[in-house]
Amino acid sequence: MRRVHGNGRSKTSVGWWPCLLLALAAGGTALAQQAPAPALEAGKGGAVRTSYRVVNLGSGELSALPKINARGQIVFSMWDGAASRGYFYDGRTVRDIGTLGGSDTVALGLNNAGQLAGGSFTATGSEHAFVWSAGGGMLDLGVLPFTGNSRAQAINNRGVVTGFSEGVPSTPPLAFRWSVSEGMSSLGALAPGVDGASWGAALNDAGLIAGAANTASLERHAFAWMPARGLVDIDTLGSLDSDGIAVSARGEVAGSRLPADAAGYRAWLWTPGRGMRDLGAAGGVESFTLAMSPGGRIAGLVTLAGGDQRAMTWTRTEGMRLLGTLGGANSRSQQANDRGQVVGYATDRNQAFRAFAWSAKAGMVDLNTRLRNAPPGLVLDDALAINDNGDIVSSSNAGLVLLTPSHGHQGGHVVGPVAAPEVVRAGAAFAASVAWVDSARVGTRSVSWSWGDGSGAQAGKVREAGETGSASASHHFALPGVYRVTATVIDRNGRSTAVSRTIVAAASAAGTVAARGSVLSPRGAYRKAPSWVGKAAFSLVAPLAAMGPAAQMAAMPAQMHFDLPGLRFHSSSLRFLGRQGAQHVFDGEGAVNGVGKARFRLATTVGLAGAAPGRFALKIWQPDPVSGKEVIHYDNSGTPSAEAAAPLVEASVLAQ
Structure with a gap:
């Protein structure tokens, strides 16, 4: 077996169908102001560096990017092997939010009250927009007249929702607005008839909704919808393509556009007074807006002439700024908060992906160097969301995790990745193990292994000493194929944490x-x-x-x-x-x-x-x-x- 890296070196390995195509950028919900987040210190001159406790959230492939609110609550969606499931972390536990009677759920929006919004399949096979809360469960928002499917993309702090509703294949998608008092209503379109498609993507607490809609000439233009004015084409720059993906608390809209010369996409910002403003590319050939904080800080990326990309951030006072890398070729900003922090991924000198947090004071920091009592083998590869308290949601080789500034706290039971070869030979035995850190010394009740081949659960041999523990097991796959191996660790308080790894069995x-x-x-x-x-x-x-x-x-x-x-x-x-x-x-x-x-x-x-x-x-x-x-x-x-x-x-x- 050999492991091939992008630099060409090898070393021995040890060890719609529409509504289901997910929009990756949605946001703009205004967050309540919080106490100042701890700064990321550079660690020079005696400055105290921020360290983070790790909390396991879920393991598997993401079916949508996560969101985190001002209270540290999180919504995320993952494939369970057969379907997409939506989850809510309330600050203590993770809950599967269920479905509307069908197979799949994708959760895309979250507000500060802990309300979620997204799309879920019904028993009849249609996808419907929903709002979910811990107290009220899942509420079916229905669909617009003459359509059969809908999906919510965002929800603001007043419980107002936007998204789109469509009838496949005859009725084009139309952006909608939903509220408890008024129900679901269409935002309209920029073009008549079957060409008049529109999609709602983001909104703020004042009710401004942004998204994209087809024009009469079949271009896609960003729109802003306001109760007094209705749906307005805000692409004043004559773009071939543009979309609105984020709305600030003060009514700015941000997105990306393709200019008429088709030379490359550009990030832009729209304000009611100045219209659409091209933000340039900071010396690169393209720029993209991926997110915007409620206060108006943009996170995104710039493509350089050679094809490499750099994380960027933009503010009204500083303009566009490239954030560099961790020694490698590429980086990307995923999100920013209103405390001047930006998160994303960057490659290191070995071109490996590493999650980062950036601030003007500390520069780009590899979050893997800031973990407190992390389990063995844990690697953070992409920071996906951040709130104003500095809480960060990151993907890792142990699944999705939450990083919270430690403030001296030790943390609890944290499980690391499944250690096993990624490719094995069918019929041959192989070993798998998992390790954890138990800084609170709660203790571990049991570990069970599921091999994903229908062979049933297997108990793992548990070893613990002080604050660390591990478990191992062995298995063989009878047939070649792709299998999901899962280790479920249960501590003595009854909390269950599952981590998994995909393994390919060769013929x-x-x-x-x-x-x-x-x-x-x-x-x-x-x-x-x-x-x-x-x-x-x-x-x-x-x-x-x-x-x-x-x-x-x-x-x-x-x-x-x-x-x-x-x-x-x-x-x-x-x-x-x-x-x-x-x-x-x-x-x-x-x-x-x-x-x-x-x-x-x-x-x-x-x-x-x-x-x-x-x-x-x-x-x-x-x-x-x-x-x-x-x-x-x-x-x-x-x-x-x-x-x-x-x-x-x-x-x-x-x-x-």
């Missing part, structure tokens, strides 16, 4: 390849969120000889999984087409976010000896049910920067 037959890894998904590849850049995970079990489907399935259950926040593709069929230059080429069919039948084509160096740097060029598409035209969900093989297309970050591969 014993010759002429096969099995791999698990990640790619750096470039700008433009994910068509529903063209500014999204980040790690996407893949799993592959495939033959390396052309054969018919029946013969293929008799030989091995070929599979390809591809996951990023908002897009989940699992193949139902896969075939090897042959070699194309220095790449293996596959195609097949599968489901996007568990729905429909999409096609895919994959050209990759995975499984080829000496191929460096690795490539993983993937296209996922399906025909529109009405027009028959090709609708592309994902394509990193034809992105604007050919050199940036589909580089492997790392992969564990077993080819034979």
